Every structure is written in structure tokens, then in C-alpha cells.
Amino acid sequence: MTKMLASVTGPQEAQIALSEGVDIIDLKDPKAGALGAATILAITETVMLIAGRRPVSAVCGDLPMEPRTIRAKVEEIAATGVDYVKIGFFPSQAAADCARALKPLAGKAKLIAVLFADLDPDLSLLPVFAESGFGGVMLDTAKKGQGRLLDHMPLVDIDAFVRRAREAGLEVGLAGSLEAPDVPRLLTFGPDFLGFRGALCDASVRTDAISAEAVAQIRDLIPEERKAGSSASVDYRLLAARGYSPDAIDPTLGTDRIFVRDFVLPVEIGAYSFEHGHTQTVRFDVSADVLRVTDHPEDMRHVFSYDIIMDGIRAIVARGHVQLSETLAEQIATMVLEHPRVARVVVKVEKLELGPGGVGVEIERKRAKQQRATGPRGASGETQTVFAGGGRKGRHS
CATH class of the missing domain: 3.30.1130.10 (GTP cyclohydrolase I, C-terminal domain/NADPH-dependent 7-cyano-7-deazaguanine reductase, N-terminal domain)
Known part of the structure; x- marks a missing residue:
């Protein structure tokens, strides 16, 4: 089942996301760029608030493609106790070296590489990520306000990206200024998670605070798994409300x-x-x-x-x-x-x-x-x- 990832700025927004049933709580500072990093304090406080009830991820920031710089930041964020660390891979001849430099850290948190649909993503990096111990790869957009994921990459290419990532043994995420009508279209490809920020905010302004109502609307578009111990892997009562079960x-x-x-x-x-x-x-x-x-x-x-x-x-x-x-x-x-x-x-x-x-x-x-x-x-x-x-x-x- 596809999970919902919600990007939040700290504990207050994380509590809203948790209350509305979001699957993955993701820390970032949307005012600092596509992958603007939240402060270590905000990350640590959020990890303490969530207390294992949901996986927590955090982004590293829009960093230069320099192996030592990226490794130091990933190590710092992994030390906060997050489950996932997301690392942006911008076009660079050093991108593969940056990925390989993180292999020793793969056991401290699950590493998620982020490629950008609007920056001619290098899909030849997918096997490099797998060989370097990454757990997954995500397709996003770098230039916020200049189009959604589907504006920069046709559906057939997104489908091919998902299949190639899976063939490399990586989990797959899709994001990039996604809106509600994009959700059913992307669900057909079966990504492991869909990521949101702007769609969760009032008036879809990603730098504003998230809204419980907006979070709930997106949550209701993505089928949820039952919690462990329930009689089925899928909660069909929820699916019925979302149009997935005609029975x-x-x-x-x-x-x-x-x-x-x-x-x-x-x-x-x-x-x-x-x-x-x-x-x-x-x-x-x-x-x-x-x-x-x-x-x-x-x-x-x-x-x-x-x-x-x-x-x-x-x-x-x-x-x-x-x-x-x-x-x-x-x-x-x-x-x-x-x-x-x-x-x-x-x-x-x-x-x-x-x-x-x-x-x-x-x-x-x-x-x-x-x-x-x-x-x-x-x-x-x-x-x-x-x-x-x-x-x-x-x-x-």
C-alpha cells in the first residue's frame, strides 16, 4: 500500500499530521528551499513527540555535491534518532561519489536519495544508490512554484522511474507540489509513498502552516493499511469511503x-x-x-x-x-x-x-x-x- 508522507516544520505541525493519520512525518524548512533543513532542535523535539508512533524523516538541505559536506550533515541528522534521512542529489559529476561516501552511514538511518524531475534527473544513479546501502529514492521538484511533478515529467516516464527503482531494490517515493487530483493518477503506479507540503497548507502556500482540514482531504485519498493485529491488511471500511470497495x-x-x-x-x-x-x-x-x-x-x-x-x-x-x-x-x-x-x-x-x-x-x-x-x-x-x-x-x- 502507498503511504502518505507529510512535510512539517516542527512539533506543532507534526501533532496535526499525527492526529490526521499521516504515515510518515517529514521534517523540513520550506522557507529554505526545496529541501531546506529544519533545525536539529526541531528535529529532536519532533522525534521525542512522535515517540515511535510513526516513522520520522528529515531532509539535509540544499547542499553542494561535495562528499564530505553531505556525509557530515547526514551523520548529524541521523544522530537525532530519525528513521529516514533524505538527501538531495543535484546534477553533478560528483553525485555518485557523494552516494558512495554515505555507505558507512546506511546502518544508522534509512537513506533516501532525492532526484529532481525539473533538473534532468540522472537515473543511472539508481544502481549506485542501491550499492551504497540506500533504502529508497524519491522523485521531487527543485523549483517550487514553477510547476508540479506532472508538469515536468510525463506519466509514462514516472512509470518507468518507479519500475527502474524497484528493479534496483529501492523503495520509491513521488512528490513535487502534488495536488489532490494528482493522487489517484499516481496511485496507479504503486509508489511506496507520496509526499506533500503545499497541498497541506491553507491556500496551498507551502510556507504557510499546515491545515488539519487540508491534511485530512489528502489522507482520505490514499488507502490506509490496518494496524498490526487486525483481521486484514487493508481497512476496507476506509477504502469504501474513498471509493475503493464497491461491496x-x-x-x-x-x-x-x-x-x-x-x-x-x-x-x-x-x-x-x-x-x-x-x-x-x-x-x-x-x-x-x-x-x-x-x-x-x-x-x-x-x-x-x-x-x-x-x-x-x-x-x-x-x-x-x-x-x-x-x-x-x-x-x-x-x-x-x-x-x-x-x-x-x-x-x-x-x-x-x-x-x-x-x-x-x-x-x-x-x-x-x-x-x-x-x-x-x-x-x-x-x-x-x-x-x-x-x-x-x-x-x-
Whole structure:
């Protein structure tokens, strides 16, 4: 499960974060830069306040890429008793040497490397971090106020970052001026934690104090694990409130239809030899029947974001060549139905360059538990339409 990391300035804000169920309490001084370091006193007092009830992390500051300087600061912060120390790695030929210099300290606290999406992050450092005893790596932004993480790095590249970090054996965190609508989009990649500061403050001003109400809103978007000793690893009562478990949703509320229409992308697709080695224009239309959780939707906690559909299509297309339109449609339908609130999805994939009109396939898929056995086709709850620009249509199972 993805955890929520909240950056706080000291004990007072840490108490708010603790009360609202934040998973990781992170110390920083937001007035001193992207990774501005809190004072040693603030860190020590916060560690004493939390008293092991949550993991505590602290950042080292925006330090020059000089091994001795970074090692001395990491050693100082690790001595406060924090669980994690976050170290910023800015573009530098000395970055790998800085990482290796910290290997002797890896046993004193879990080391988390921070790379910056807006500073051309060097992903070749990932195996170096792993070899140097780092526990994880985080993707953030350095220039606060100049865009969110998703403004500086497309979703397909974030997906690749998460996968490469995992392959190196590192925990993965994502941050960078994240806002509430970003949360469901990033959760699809399964990061170990998402980090927040500005979204937790009044008016989203990261240098202001955090607000309990703002913290609660973000907390409610991220499913929580049950505490040790409970009967399941996931608290499904909480997930139901956040739209993750249809079993606990009142069916009398009905469904809403979320759609993406005329979504056009270049796609490597086709079974013919002439279709290999280049892209062709494909249009996607997707509609999803989504179980409602309230009669009065007010914020991201109450809705299923259409961004998830578009992000998913982009990620699937980025994997490489697809032989059949049917294969692509099935992959998209499966992706959408992975979200438990989706009861039914219709996917249309239309190739636009093979004639005077569009050609392709349209499929309908339903969640298995809601299907009815009505014969050979109805038993699977599936229908499929093959279409051509001239209007000829045929159905098959």
C-alpha cells in the first residue's frame, strides 16, 4: 500500500499530521528551499513527540555535491534518532561519489536519495544508490512554484522511474507540489509513498502552516493499511469511503458515466508488415459506469477521475507495438476495471489511416460479480463489435 508522507516544520505541525493519520512525518524548512533543513532542535523535539508512533524523516538541505559536506550533515541528522534521512542529489559529476561516501552511514538511518524531475534527473544513479546501502529514492521538484511533478515529467516516464527503482531494490517515493487530483493518477503506479507540503497548507502556500482540514482531504485519498493485529491488511471500511470497495457502497446511489471521447494518439499497431516500424493515428473512446459514493460530490474523494483512463491508455501505448486493435481494447478495458468502483466499461479503438473512414473494434466488459448468465455470450458479460468506415457491422463473442 502507498503511504502518505507529510512535510512539517516542527512539533506543532507534526501533532496535526499525527492526529490526521499521516504515515510518515517529514521534517523540513520550506522557507529554505526545496529541501531546506529544519533545525536539529526541531528535529529532536519532533522525534521525542512522535515517540515511535510513526516513522520520522528529515531532509539535509540544499547542499553542494561535495562528499564530505553531505556525509557530515547526514551523520548529524541521523544522530537525532530519525528513521529516514533524505538527501538531495543535484546534477553533478560528483553525485555518485557523494552516494558512495554515505555507505558507512546506511546502518544508522534509512537513506533516501532525492532526484529532481525539473533538473534532468540522472537515473543511472539508481544502481549506485542501491550499492551504497540506500533504502529508497524519491522523485521531487527543485523549483517550487514553477510547476508540479506532472508538469515536468510525463506519466509514462514516472512509470518507468518507479519500475527502474524497484528493479534496483529501492523503495520509491513521488512528490513535487502534488495536488489532490494528482493522487489517484499516481496511485496507479504503486509508489511506496507520496509526499506533500503545499497541498497541506491553507491556500496551498507551502510556507504557510499546515491545515488539519487540508491534511485530512489528502489522507482520505490514499488507502490506509490496518494496524498490526487486525483481521486484514487493508481497512476496507476506509477504502469504501474513498471509493475503493464497491461491496460497501450503497447500490441505491446508482452509477455515473465517466467518458473520454476522441482521444487521439500515435500508436505502433497492426498485424501487416507495412504497419510495423512506425506509428499510425488511433482514436479512443472509453466510457465507464462508476458506482457513486455520495449524492453530493464535492472533491476528489467522491469521484473517479477521467485522467486515470487517459493516463492508462498512454501507459499501455508506450509499451510498444500491438498486433491487434482487439488486444489494445482488451488491455484498456482490463486497466479500467482494475478500479473497484467501475462496474462496466465500453472501449472503442479506431484506426484512422487505413481508408476513407475509421476501422476498428468496440468492446463492452463488466465486472464479473455483476454479470448474469444469459447463454454462451451472456455468461461472460462480453460483447464486441467490429466496424469499418463504410458502416458494415458484425457481432461476435
